[in-house]
Amino acid sequence: MRILGINCMNHDAAMAVVEFTDGKGEILWAAHSERYSKVKNDHYLNWAIVNEANTYGPFDKVVYYEKPWLKKTRQLYAGQYSTALSYTELPQWHLDHFNIKIDEYVKHHDSHAAAGYFTSPFTDATILTVDAIGEWDTVSISTADKIWIERQETIQYPHSLGILYSAFTHRCGLKPAEEEYILMGMAAYGEPKYKHDIYDDFVHQSPFKLKQNLHKGLGDWWPNAHVYDLAASIQAVTEECLADLWRRASRYGSRNLVYAGGVALNCAANRVLANMGLFDNIWIIPNPGDAGSSLGCIAAHEKKFIDWQHPFLGHNIDGEYPVDSLIKELKENKMVGVASGRAEFGPRALGNRSLLADPRGQDIKDLVNSIKKRQKFRPFAPAILEEDVNDYFELPKGVKNTPYMQYTAACTAGKDFPAIIHHDNTSRVQTVRKTDNPGFHALLTEWKRQTGCPILLNTSLNIKGQPIVNDRADGKAFTNKYGVKVLG
Numbered sequence: 001m002r003i004l005g006i007n008c009m010n011h012d013a014a015m016a017v018v019e020f021t022d023g024k025g026e027i028l029w030a031a032h033s034e035r036y037s038k039v040k041n042d043h044y045l046n047w048a049i050v051n052e053a054n055t056y057g058p059f060d061k062v063v064y065y066e067k068p069w070l071k072k073t074r075q076l077y078a079g080q081y082s083t084a085l086s087y088t089e090l091p092q093w094h095l096d097h098f099n100i101k102i103d104e105y106v107k108h109h110d111s112h113a114a115a116g117y118f119t120s121p122f123t124d125a126t127i128l129t130v131d132a133i134g135e136w137d138t139v140s141i142s143t144a145d146k147i148w149i150e151r152q153e154t155i156q157y158p159h160s161l162g163i164l165y166s167a168f169t170h171r172c173g174l175k176p177a178e179e180e181y182i183l184m185g186m187a188a189y190g191e192p193k194y195k196h197d198i199y200d201d202f203v204h205q206s207p208f209k210l211k212q213n214l215h216k217g218l219g220d221w222w223p224n225a226h227v228y229d230l231a232a233s234i235q236a237v238t239e240e241c242l243a244d245l246w247r248r249a250s251r252y253g254s255r256n257l258v259y260a261g262g263v264a265l266n267c268a269a270n271r272v273l274a275n276m277g278l279f280d281n282i283w284i285i286p287n288p289g290d291a292g293s294s295l296g297c298i299a300a301h302e303k304k305f306i307d308w309q310h311p312f313l314g315h316n317i318d319g320e321y322p323v324d325s326l327i328k329e330l331k332e333n334k335m336v337g338v339a340s341g342r343a344e345f346g347p348r349a350l351g352n353r354s355l356l357a358d359p360r361g362q363d364i365k366d367l368v369n370s371i372k373k374r375q376k377f378r379p380f381a382p383a384i385l386e387e388d389v390n391d392y393f394e395l396p397k398g399v400k401n402t403p404y405m406q407y408t409a410a411c412t413a414g415k416d417f418p419a420i421i422h423h424d425n426t427s428r429v430q431t432v433r434k435t436d437n438p439g440f441h442a443l444l445t446e447w448k449r450q451t452g453c454p455i456l457l458n459t460s461l462n463i464k465g466q467p468i469v470n471d472r473a474d475g476k477a478f479t480n481k482y483g484v485k486v487l488g
C-alpha cells in the first residue's frame with residue numbers, strides 16, 4: 001500500500017509518500033513545494049515537486065490534509081466570501097493541473113495529531129495540537145492508546161493562540177504566518193511591559209478565549225511601544241496560555257505528551273513546557289506545522305504507526321558527506337556551505353543543507369550575517385555532538401537531546417561562542433547523533449579532534465529571500481552570489 005499525502009493552498013505546500021507493509025509505514029520521501037519552485041512558503045504545488053513525487057509512485061491512494069468544504073463554512077462565517085465561494089480555491093481544482101485525484105480528506109487537526117502520534121515512540125499518549133486555524137479548530141486535546149485516538153477537547157475559531165501570535169507578528173512589522181520565529185527571537189530583547197494590557201484587551205487565559213476576533217490584526221495597538229517589548233509581552237502571554245493547555249493535557253493521565261501544530265515550533269515556549277515537568281516524555285515531530293500534515297494525513301487515514309528515523313526525507317544529492325574538504329574550508333575561511341544527501345523535511349537545516357561556520361571569536365556573527373543579511377539581533381544555532389551537550393548547555397528538564405532544534409537551552413560557555421548565544425544567554429541547540437546523520441556526526445567528530453572545538457555554527461543555506469537550497473544548481477547559485485563554497 002503506497003500512499004501520497006498532500007498539503008497545499010496554505011502557507012507551506014508539501015507532499016509525502018509512505019509505504020505500508022505488515023501494518024507499519026515507511027516514509028519513502030517527503031518535501032516542501034518551495035524548495036522546487038524557489039518561492040518561499042509557496043502555497044501551491046509545481047511540476048518539479050510533483051514529478052519527483054511521481055518517481056515514488058504509482059499510488060494506491062491520495063490523501064489530503066484538511067476538509068475544504070468544512071473550511072469554507074468557517075470562511076463564510078469570517079466574512080471571507082470571495083475565498084469561500086470560489087471553486088478555484090478548492091484543492092482538487094489546483095491538483096487537476098497535475099492529474100492528481102484526491103481520494104480521501106482528513107480533518108486539519110486530526111492530521112496534526114496523527115503526524116505527531118504515529119511518528120512517536122509511544123503507545124499511550126496525550127496529544128495536544130495548537131495552531132492558527134484549521135477548518136474551525138485551533139486547539140485540540142486527544143488521548144491515544146495503541147492506534148486509537150480519541151478527541152477530548154477542542155477550541156474553535158475565532159479563539160486562536162496562533163492567530164493572536166500572528167497578529168502581533170504583523171503588529172511588529174513582520175510577515176504573519178511566516179515570520180513568527182523572528183518575533184520569538186525579538187522577545188529576548190524586550191520587557192513584557194504590555195502583558196497585562198494584552199490580557200485586558202484580548203485574552204482570557206483559562207480557559208483560553210479571545211475577547212475579540214484578531215484575524216484581521218491589531219491595528220495600531222500601543223503605537224509608541226517598542227516592538228521588542230511587544231514581542232516579549234506576547235511571548236509571555238503565549239507561554240502562560242500554553243502552560244494552561246499543557247496542564248489540562250496532563251490531567252488525562254499519560255506520562256507521554258505528543259505536541260503538534262505550528263505553535264509547537266516556538267522553541268522558547270517548548271523550553272518552558274519541558275521545565276514544567278508535567279510529562280516524562282515529550283515528542284514533537286520536527287515538522288509540526290501544516291507541511292508536516294502531508295505526512296500526518298496519511299497516518300490519520302491509515303491509523304498505523306510510521307517508522308520515524310530522521311527528517312532527511314527530501315531531494316537527494318548523491319555522494320559522500322565531504323568531511324575533509326568541509327574542515328579545510330572551515331579552517332581557511334571560517335565558513336562553508338554543505339548540500340549533501342537528502343534535504344530536511346521541516347523548516348530547519350540540520351546538516352544536509354546548511355551554512356556552517358567556526359563559532360569561535362567575536363567577528364563570526366557579523367561575517368555570517370553579512371551573507372545572510374538578516375536582522376543583526378538574531379544569533380545563529382549551534383550544532384554539537386550529543387555526548388558533549390551537557391558540557392556546554394543546560395538542556396531543559398527531562399530533555400536528553402534536541403536533534404531537531406526544538407528547545408532553547410542555557411549556554412554555560414557563552415563568552416567563547418558569542419555568535420550562537422542569544423541576548424538571554426540561551427541557544428537553539430542541535431544535538432547530533434550518528435543514527436540521525438552519520439555524515440554530519442563524522443564532521444563534528446573530526447572538527448573537534450582537529451580543533452578542540454565541539455561546536456559548529458549551523459544556519460540554513462539559502463540566498464536571502466529564497467527557500468533553503470535543494471539541488472546542486474541551487475548550491476552553485478549560492479556560491480556565485482556570495483562567493484562561499486558549497487560542497488557536497
Ligand SMILES: [Fe+2]
Binds near residue numbers: 108132134262
Ligand atoms: Fe495547522
